[in-house]
Amino acid sequence: MLRCITILLSTMTLTVFASLQADFGQVPGERQRFRVLGPTRTYTVSQSWIEVSYSDLTHNAGKVLYQLGPDVIPLAIVQGNGYGHGLDTVAKAFLGAGFKELGVADINEAITLRQEGVEVPIHIIYQPDFLTARVMALENVEVYIEDLSFARVLCEETTAVKREAPMQVHVKAALGAAVQGVSSLEEAMELIEYINTCSSLQLRGITTEHAEPKELEVFAEKLRVAGAKFGVTGVAASPKMLRDKEAYGTTGIVHVSAALYGQQEIVKAGDMLHEGHHAKRDMTVAVIYQGYTDAFQVDEVAVRGKLCQRVDLGNSMRVTIIDVTAVPLVQVGDVVLLHGKDGSIELKKPWNLAAVSIGVPRIPKWD
Template identity: 25%
Template sequence: MRPAWAEISLDRLIQNYRLLSAAAGESGLIAVVKANAYGHGTLACAHALANAGAAWLGVTNAEEAIAVRATCPGARILVMSGLWEHEAEGAIEHRLTPVVWEPAHLEWLDAATREKQCATQSVAVHLEIDTGMARQGVRLADLPSFLERMQAAKALSLEGVMTHFHSPELLDGEATAAQMARLDAAMEIISARGFRPTVIHAGNSATVLANDGARSIGELAAKYGASAMLRPGLSLYGYPPRVSGEGASTEANELQPVLAWKTRVVSLRTIEAGESAGYNATFRAGRPSRLALLPVGYADGMNRLLSNRGEVLVRGQRAPIVGRISMDLTIVDVTDIPAVEMGDEVVLIGKQGTEQISAYDFADLAGTIPYEVLCNISARVRRVTLNASEDDV
């Protein structure tokens, strides 16, 4: 097989989940496994998390949810980005819990229950409130009319209410407090219409890892007789969000990266001073140089912005990327690393010896975020799951 793979430590994933559960206190967790579990492999991660006690799993759409249902028959699965017209039947058939905010969502689900002749069956939904993100969710001004339509859809049950914070990393900021106030106002309207949701959820990894981060959500939920939940994603996979302000919990320091991305040296050559390497000759050797070729490129998720800037680990040492990263190949300079041979293991993300390169390191050089780095590791990079006895990442 092509020598490019990602090792996924399920033991680290479970350990991270337990740390986050402890940090959340009395609040429950929705373990977010959308977008191929942030590049880690949805099915393996969802199965491991469900076995570790995760009652709820969060995915993007019905297609992801149906795949997860096959491996996690007992889990509650939240479809976080809503439904499209012909997904309603699948949501009902596979016992999914869709997030709703458009009247069309209600119409599609209501019609699907009638078509399946299960109008007496209660289909649980979670209503998203737009408290300032202006992305998904019902705006407060539109909430009364939306609730009227919901009351008309007799087969639908409002189990949960949720919102999405736009700046949870600002631990001492006012933005989240303002959004919480809007969510409280929405709950007043919802309660006044006779709805009694049993779950209220908001917040992501930053909220879980902030000291008392879950407190305000828990207090709001208790006010309306509901349970509180939070939705960690990135931190499950070992990367605590960078927060601003005081109040980060100690659990953030104990999280372990779940993924290590590796390849091998597939070719070696020596070039003379003045010779170029890669497209458009963006690198010219200032001395006789030994170059190693790696079978990974931007089609695998190696961001092209790492050209002539990034590093990899070879024999426990850092080797600079030279020349432009191409679609399938990357060149690194191993002149200062003795005895590099074809077949040597190369670490792109992970640890080798005493050196370590993280998704944050890649992101900083490319001017992006670790979410994108991890999610962009493409499907042709095979995922290999490890257990504790094999885990040397």
């Protein structure tokens, strides 16, 4: 079972009408001082902090790596300061558990990891703005390219700084529910052909997100038939893929994000369910792997003949959290009814269920 970290927050309220500069470095429990830039005045507030279980992070990473198997290159997404858990902390935990590469949101996170001694490949998974290209050209990072205009700028900058080795790049394809990247075979070929003419860039692979591996395989094969040459394909790990090793096909790099940071089973009254929404009572929750990237949205489902309400009001991309408190003997692997009849219960078809092909959702098992 994936483990959830423990978060402790103290109340902090601060209202000022000037720019602030913080003195960082205090241990939890100390008072934190803020200096107003201008007149010398000091404000004191209670400090908030977060406690992260390093052992739980490595535990989760180990479980995910076991599910992935040895035939893929596992890449841990640590963007957004490790989703708030601490960039350096999560990076070292995941690498120590066996992950081979890391993914970040921008060049600042990549530089921070290099300064902390991280030597594995670091992927910048979002195409940055043109002004960042010069800084990126100086660093040992792998860059995701979504269009020809950025490729030209990156080629110019990497050529200008006279790199010792070409920069590794990946072409991002807009497949499945993804909207970022090249959207046609012709557009992809034009981008690939340009990259191959630039001596300071080297195409490592084709990548996408929010798409099934088979869809990427078909697209990659069409590119190869058209004459494109690249090393690997990369795809974001969906919950389905983490349950079924065969789903990867010939995928080379698998990006893993949310699964590494844990899922909580028991929710206490007051716990946050979604930003701005908290549990009104203690409850047992379960996760089903359907979300809005599956064109799926529903307010209630049925498990073992009992109606269960959806509690993640934010409607996540790939998962839906349901309240199973009232379901006796609920367990991992139980079938979840999305629409149709189950005894006296009849659920209407979700508004857009017909738009997709959904497998039988079940409560997932990790152990």
